[in-house]
Amino acid sequence: MLIALLLAAAAGLSTTVGSLVGVMVRKPGPRFMSFTLGFSAGIMIYISFVELLATAAAYEDVGFLKANIAFILGMGCYFLLDFLIPHEYEGHLDSAVPPGNDAARQSAHLKRTGLLVALGISIHNFPEGMATFVGAMENLDLGIAIALGIAIHNIPEGLAISAPIYAATGSRRKAFAWSFVSGVSEVAGAGIAALVLAPFMSGALMGYVLAGVAGIMVVISLDELIPAAKSFGSEHVPLIGTIAGMLVMMLSLWMLK
Numbered sequence: 001m002l003i004a005l006l007l008a009a010a011a012g013l014s015t016t017v018g019s020l021v022g023v024m025v026r027k028p029g030p031r032f033m034s035f036t037l038g039f040s041a042g043i044m045i046y047i048s049f050v051e052l053l054a055t056a057a058a059y060e061d062v063g064f065l066k067a068n069i070a071f072i073l074g075m076g077c078y079f080l081l082d083f084l085i086p087h088e089y090e091g092h093l094d095s096a097v098p099p100g101n102d103a104a105r106q107s108a109h110l111k112r113t114g115l116l117v118a119l120g121i122s123i124h125n126f127p128e129g130m131a132t133f134v135g136a137m138e139n140l141d142l143g144i145a146i147a148l149g150i151a152i153h154n155i156p157e158g159l160a161i162s163a164p165i166y167a168a169t170g171s172r173r174k175a176f177a178w179s180f181v182s183g184v185s186e187v188a189g190a191g192i193a194a195l196v197l198a199p200f201m202s203g204a205l206m207g208y209v210l211a212g213v214a215g216i217m218v219v220i221s222l223d224e225l226i227p228a229a230k231s232f233g234s235e236h237v238p239l240i241g242t243i244a245g246m247l248v249m250m251l252s253l254w255m256l257k
Contacts, residue, residue, distance in 0.1 A: 004136035005190050007143050008129045011150040012186025015125075018158025019179035030232040033167060037229035038238035040160030041221040042245020048221075051253060052214035055207070062207035070208045074215025082223060118161045118178045119220075122185040125154070126213075129189025130206065148255075154183065164228075 057067035128150050136143020158179040166175035229238035 001137065001194060003140065004133045004143055005187075005194060007136050007147040008132040008190030009187045011132055011147040011154065012125055012129060012183040012190075013180070014151040014154040015158030015161065015179045015183040016176065018155040018160070019162035019176045021155075021159050021162075031234050031237050033164065034229045034232040034234040034237040035241035035244075036160060036163045037225050038241025039245040039248075040157070040241075041225035041229065041238075042242035042247075043157060043160065043249055044217040044221045044225070044245075045242070046246040046249040048214035048217045050249070052210045052217075056211035056214070057207070059203040059207035061202070061204035062211070067207060067211040070211035071215040071218075074212035075219045076215075077212070078216045078219040078223075082219075115165070115178065118165075118182045122182045125182060125186035126189040129186035129191075130193040132186070133190040133193045150186070154186075157182070 053067060053071055056062055056070065057064045059067075062070075132143060132147050132150060136147070161179040161182055162175035165178055166172060169175070226238060226242070229241065
């Protein structure tokens with residue numbers, strides 16, 4: 001059990017490696033931010049469909065239809081949150097807003113985007129921690145393979161969290177702290193699996209959780225990350241970043257095969 005918990009902790013806290021890369025870049029320019037946000041969207045969309053939703057549907061007690069219903073419900077939960085807390089993107093700002101407020105509003109939006117990425121990845125990391133723990137308890141080699149794959153794709157996730165928060169606040173400490181928190185959620189997931197869920201965890205429950213998280217991550221990508229990336233005025237950079245994020249995820253998953 002201790003080895004399983006350590007594996008989950010190592011995989012989750014690998015987000016801090018990406019965070020260090022993000023805070024080392026001084027005053028990120030528009031193209032860098034546009035690419036990074038697109039990169040994050042690519043990561044979240046690809047892993048949602050290729051790994052989370054597909055894995056959920058593969059559970060015998062869940063199947064394709066129930067997994068997709070849980071996926072839609074996850075999207076609906078985020079839509080409800082978005083509806084209750086309305087916001088604006090830079091590209092949608094009213095022309096009557098004084099120019100002096102643009103920088104402040106962009107900074108606030110960047111910070112909000114970074115925090116939403118942290119939220120989405122934290123939710124995503126929570127069941128990943130459970131999966132790492134349960135996999136390692138079932139078979140240590142399986143647990144190591146899962147932890148390795150998670151660690152690989154957590155590095156760019158840490159970058160996706162820290163870069164917009166650092167650009168908005170200028171604080172390396174805050175940027176690092178939020179990426180650290182997202183990694184800790186994976187440790188928390190493993191801890192809860194060890195203390196509470198392990199005796200009751202079923203494939204069906206895990207499948208529903210993974211599918212719902214996939215829906216949340218897709219909506220965050222489409223509603224937050226891609227519009228924010230395009231708001232920096234780089235026409236093709238967000239698309240390049242999205243493709244690059246998907247490519248990194250594809251390679252990290254392929255390495256596990």
